[in-house]
Structure formats: structure tokens, C-alpha cells
Amino acid sequence: MAETSRRPFTAQERWQLQASLHREVARTAGLFDAFVAFGGSLLLFLVVLGLFRGYSRQLELVASGVSLLIGAYVYVRAQRSPSRAEQSARVRQELEQGEAEVLRYQVLDAIAVEELEDEGLGFYLKLADGRVLFLAGQYLHEPVEERRFPNTFIELVRAPTTHELLDFRVLGVNLQASARRPPFSAEEYRRGSVPEDGSVLDVDFESLRLGHDCRTDAERHDWGAHYGQR
Secondary structure: OOEEEEHHHHHHHHHHHHEEEHHHHHHHHHHHHHHHHHHHHHHHHHHHHHHHOOOHHHHHHHHHHHHHHHHHHHHHHHHHHHHHHHHHHHHHHHHHHEEEEEEEEEEEEEEEOOOOOOEEEEEEEOOOOOOOEEEHHHHHHHHHOOOOEEOEEEEEEEEEOOOOOOEEOHHHHHHHOOEEEEEOOHHHHOOOOOOOOEEEEOOOOHHHHHHHHHOHHHHHHHHHHOOOOO
């Protein structure tokens, strides 16, 4: 079962979106400033060097420096447009509309995906309607360690267009994962077969579970204890 509704942003959720927008602007501006600073310093160095090698050589070096700055500017503009510019525009639109999307799911079973470095834990969750929800991220660490997740009922609050996660709640009882799989491999990332956080998949959950539950009883106990499972 999956329930979807909308409600006005809370003050905290609106602040999160505004912070996300400011980070995007600052990241782009910082990249541009870095290119300009590097290009300007190199240009100054080349001009000074050119003074010792004759007038024609100086002009050549100045031209190279100017070309570098122009190339940096074009690169930064390309990075912002259209992807970053569109992303910022979508966040602004969400702030103007002022509504969050609330998604509630009933969960029947779970497959845990081990963490690779600091990418965060992952879980395939079997939903009551037969589909599979995939969740992954650092936000799952605390509820897993506190033995509150996986859970029979969960709620996700997201921005409706960019799907940025604004809140995550567990509303039911703890549900032990029935299987575990290793971290996603480089090949799986290369093929694009790693789901995005929040994806609802039309896949066979039993095939996922049986295909990766290769632990011994001792491994099952050790992993379960580490991640708050019984």
C-alpha cells in the first residue's frame, strides 16, 4: 500500500530547500572564481615572462592567457546550463508553490544492501502492493542503529519536483531484513543498474532476496547485531 498526499512546507523544510538553492549557487560561483583566479594569475605570470622575451612573444602569451580565461568562462557556463540552471529553477518553483509531497508505505519485507565506504546503507523494501521501494543514504544510519528500521510503515517527505528528501519517519514496528547483499559493484554502477534513493521498482522481490542471501548463520548474526537487527 502506498499513500500520497501534499501539505504546506514546514518552516524547517522550507529552510532546507533554500539552503540547497544557496549551496548550488555558491558551488557554481566558487568554481567560476577559481578558474578566473587561476587564469588571472597565469596571465600575469605570462605577461611578466613575456617582458623578458620580446614584444611579439609577450603578445602571444597574453593571447594565450585571454584564451584560457574565455575557455574557463565557457566551461563554467556550460556546467550551469542547462542542468544546474534548471535544477535551481525547479527549487525556486517548489518554494513558490509551497507544498511538500508526503509518501507513506506499508512494508512487508526488506533486503539490506551493505554500505560501500560512506555512501550510506541501502534497502530493497517489499511493499504491500507488490512493488519494491529502494532507499539508500546516510539518513538511514540512525533508525537502523536504534532498531527502528526497517519498519512496517514508513513516511517520506520530499520536494515534489526535485524529489529532495526533507523528512523521513518510521511509523510502525521494527522489521528484520530477511536477506543481505554486498555493496553495489563498479560494474553495476557502470551499467546504470543501481536504483536511485526513493525509486519504486517493478521487480521480483523474491528473486532479489534468494539471489543474494548467501550468508552463513554466523555471518547473519554478526551483521544483524552490528546493524541493530535481532
